[in-house]
Amino acid sequence: MKRFKITLLILLLLYVDTMILEAERYQKKFDSGKIVVIENKKYSRCFVSTDADYYDVNHEIVALEGFFSYFNGNEKPIGADISIDSDFRRGDVIAAEVTTIPEVNRVRSVLRDEKGGEVSRNQFFRVNDRWVGFLGIPSYIRRGDYKLDISGWDETRHFIFTRKVTVGGKAFPLDVIKLNETLTSLRERDDRRIREETQKLLSIIRSFDSNAVFAYSGFVFPVRGRITGHFGDRRRYIYSDGAVQSSIHNGIDIAVQIGTEVHACADGRVVLAEKRILTGKSVIIEHFPGVFSLYYHLNSIRIKAGDMVKKGEIIGYSGMSGLATGPHLHWEIRVSGVAVDPEPFLEGKVIDKNIFISSIGTQNISGTEGR
Numbered sequence: 001m002k003r004f005k006i007t008l009l010i011l012l013l014l015y016v017d018t019m020i021l022e023a024e025r026y027q028k029k030f031d032s033g034k035i036v037v038i039e040n041k042k043y044s045r046c047f048v049s050t051d052a053d054y055y056d057v058n059h060e061i062v063a064l065e066g067f068f069s070y071f072n073g074n075e076k077p078i079g080a081d082i083s084i085d086s087d088f089r090r091g092d093v094i095a096a097e098v099t100t101i102p103e104v105n106r107v108r109s110v111l112r113d114e115k116g117g118e119v120s121r122n123q124f125f126r127v128n129d130r131w132v133g134f135l136g137i138p139s140y141i142r143r144g145d146y147k148l149d150i151s152g153w154d155e156t157r158h159f160i161f162t163r164k165v166t167v168g169g170k171a172f173p174l175d176v177i178k179l180n181e182t183l184t185s186l187r188e189r190d191d192r193r194i195r196e197e198t199q200k201l202l203s204i205i206r207s208f209d210s211n212a213v214f215a216y217s218g219f220v221f222p223v224r225g226r227i228t229g230h231f232g233d234r235r236r237y238i239y240s241d242g243a244v245q246s247s248i249h250n251g252i253d254i255a256v257q258i259g260t261e262v263h264a265c266a267d268g269r270v271v272l273a274e275k276r277i278l279t280g281k282s283v284i285i286e287h288f289p290g291v292f293s294l295y296y297h298l299n300s301i302r303i304k305a306g307d308m309v310k311k312g313e314i315i316g317y318s319g320m321s322g323l324a325t326g327p328h329l330h331w332e333i334r335v336s337g338v339a340v341d342p343e344p345f346l347e348g349k350v351i352d353k354n355i356f357i358s359s360i361g362t363q364n365i366s367g368t369e370g371r
């Protein structure tokens, strides 16, 4: 994922001075657009950016690519400044920042395949004056072209920015893993408790608490050691009874001796700390709304659900509890339920520190105001 950013500014000349000033910064790069009269159940006008590609079918806009801002005749359209990375691989996170004039109530993004099928979606959250959104690109999708929509709403208006996104990246290698009888029976076991544990985990990693903005200071590896399993590896398990099952490795395996200190990879709130059948002693930490880190196969856990943890704080000691063929830490990051490659988080590619540095300042101020 390149750090190159595409910034789009929709210049609406009708807006006040501050908007004009903002616009001047970008006006060399982007033009404005035009207003199209439409016949829609909800809206009678659509502001369309100059670079937009669309059909106008019976006075109804069919948006293909560009910025579209829907409103009614007595209003002004919502203007937006949208910043997103380009060049994605399977398992990457699409990070986007959106500011709008005027303010909107909610913003969300959706990634769709060429047939319009939904691949991933997430809500945005507020950091100071802007909306920040992370969208996980699943590692199991095909390489190729997808469509990204970023939409926002207030009570009466709606905007959508839609563009093509090409998802590339190398092929993931195949790992063949033989399981002994004990591990085979663990994997083939199908009991209610395993299903309940899975349901609980899914409901945690798919949750979205818009106030959970914690990881201001970035991400680090939870342990140092040899990486024995990579994110996205295709795995073929050969069971002791000869059965074969394929899966995708959702995290990174780091081989470390039993009893090695395991550290929180970033500031956050512990949302799960308990023994599970398949993953052994397990911890989940929430770092941003919808962004979680997971730690499996621990020997012991040193924190409990509800605790706030700092980056680098000891959360437990490594082991090989649950379904593990040797001592290691399985570490995983999920974004709105989608397993993503943790490495871009470590390199600071996902989180734009500038946003969060200014947030820390605001936090201190808001603290004294008792908000």
Ligand SMILES: [Zn+2]
Residues within 6 Å of the ligand: 229, 249, 251, 252, 253, 329, 330, 331
């Ligand atoms: Zn693993």
